[in-house]
Amino acid sequence: MPRGMQAIYSTTLTTTGITQVNFSNIPQTFTDLKVYVSARDGRTDAEFANIAVRLNGAGLSVYSNMNIAGTGGTASTDTFNSQVAYYYNLYANSASSTANVFSNDEMYIPNYTSYGFKQVLIDNATEGNSGNPLLVMNAGLYRGSGPITSITFFAQNIAFAQNSTFTLYGIGR
Amino acid sequence: MTMHHIASSVVTGSSTPSLDFNSIPQTFTHLQARASIRMQASQGVPYDLTITVNGATPTQFAFHRLSSDGNSASNASYINDVLFRVPLVVPNAFHTANIFGSSIIDILDYTNTSKGKTLRAVGGQDVNGGTQPNAGWISLTSSMWSGTSAITSLSFASFGNFAIGSRIDLYGITSNPIATGA
Numbered sequence: 054m055p056r057g058m059q060a061i062y063s064t065t066l067t068t069t070g071i072t073q074v075n076f077s078n079i080p081q082t083f084t085d086l087k088v089y090v091s092a093r094d095g096r097t098d099a100e101f102a103n104i105a106v107r108l109n110g111a112g113l114s115v116y117s118n119m120n121i122a123g124t125g126g127t128a129s130t131d132t133f134n135s136q137v138a139y140y141y142n143l144y145a146n147s148a149s150s151t152a153n154v155f156s157n158d159e160m161y162i163p164n165y166t167s168y169g170f171k172q173v174l175i176d177n178a179t180e181g182n183s184g185n186p187l188l189v190m191n192a193g194l195y196r197g198s199g200p201i202t203s204i205t206f207f208a209q210n211i212a213f214a215q216n217s218t219f220t221l222y223g224i225g226r
Numbered sequence: 227m228t229m230h231h232i233a234s235s236v237v238t239g240s241s242t243p244s245l246d247f248n249s250i251p252q253t254f255t256h257l258q259a260r261a262s263i264r265m266q267a268s269q270g271v272p273y274d275l276t277i278t279v280n281g282a283t284p285t286q287f288a289f290h291r292l293s294s295d296g297n298s299a300s301n302a303s304y305i306n307d308v309l310f311r312v313p314l315v316v317p318n319a320f321h322t323a324n325i326f327g328s329s330i331i332d333i334l335d336y337t338n339t340s341k342g343k344t345l346r347a348v349g350g351q352d353v354n355g356g357t358q359p360n361a362g363w364i365s366l367t368s369s370m371w372s373g374t375s376a377i378t379s380l381s382f383a384s385f386g387n388f389a390i391g392s393r394i395d396l397y398g399i400t401s402n403p404i405a406t407g408a
Contacts, residue, residue, distance in 0.1 A: 058228045063255075063401035080404075089256060089399075091334040091341070123292040123301030130299070146344075151286070154342040154370050157334050178346040178368030182288040182305045190292070190366050216340045220255070220401045222228060 056225035077203040083223030090158040092145035095211030100150040101179040103209035104143040118193035150181035165201040237392040244383040254398030259331040267386035268319040270360030277310035278381040289369035315349035327351040336377040
């Protein structure tokens with residue numbers, strides 16, 4: 054019987070001040086992984102906040118990525134090879150953005166149980182009723198050799214807001 | 227299984243200005259709409275897909291797009307709108323025959339009454355030529371509504387009537403985990 058898409062872990066933050074969400078012991082029975090994040094952060098000096106994504110607890114040297122982004126009137130693109138300062142980034146709305154609005158982020162990791170390098174695709178949306186929310190599409194390469202068994206999300210600025218949600222899905226044949 | 231079909235709206239007649247989903251079940255966590263659409267009217271630049279929420283036009287919506295027309299990337303936004311908007315994803319009679327624009331639209335936590343609602347969409351179309359901007363587009367779009375009410379209905383429209391064969395399928399996505407101990 055086809056397995057389709059199934060939720061593996063789901064976390065809704067019921068308090069403020071949480072700075073880390075970890076999904077560990079990820080079942081190795083699916084083909085791909087998909088994550089939905091709807092988050093907000095206490096940051097006040099910008100309309101968005103960074104969420105670092107760490108795979109298998111691996112250090113910085115195995116992450117690289119390229120992106121296309123827009124924050125207002127212009128689009129930009131960038132590459133980050135052999136990261137030394139960041140893991141993969143998702144983005145959350147910040148306390149400076151429109152009240153009650155949370156981000157809409159998706160991360161997709163195909164063939165996560167393989168022993169080869171992994172491609173990581175990310176779409177981020179931190180919309181707000183102003184001219185400067187952040188939209189980012191990101192293609193990343195994770196150069197760790199083992200299957201993905203854990204994913205950790207770190208609030209890089211202040212802390213996640215209450216009602217932020219993180220859901221991990223497995224997609225299988 | 228996590229992803230469930232809620233309903234489909236398919237255009238079979240020539241006078242269909244909107245594709246509506248009413249009484250959306252409140253039993254899922256997220257919504258995903260998959261659109262394949264074209265309008266009967268004619269305009270060089272593809273139309274926007276608009277989405278009226280809960281049968282009214284509540285205030286404080288906004289959208290933001292990151293797009294390419296094949297020549298360059300661009301970015302634009304619009305604030306103080308009255309509906310969700312997914313721009314530049316609806317080809318029409320101006321464009322190559324039988325070309326329908328495709329979009330995948332995700333709305334997270336649509337029943338959560340403590341949160342505004344943020345839509346994220348990937349969509350576009352290629353029309354096998356044309357001179358920009360009257361040709362293909364691809365966009366990543368976000369659109370938000372600061373209201374915290376649960377979403378119970380969505381009405382998709384654009385400009386005039388949809389072309390026959392247009393369709394939008396609505397899915398509900400649950401988040402009931404199969405594992406514990408994260």
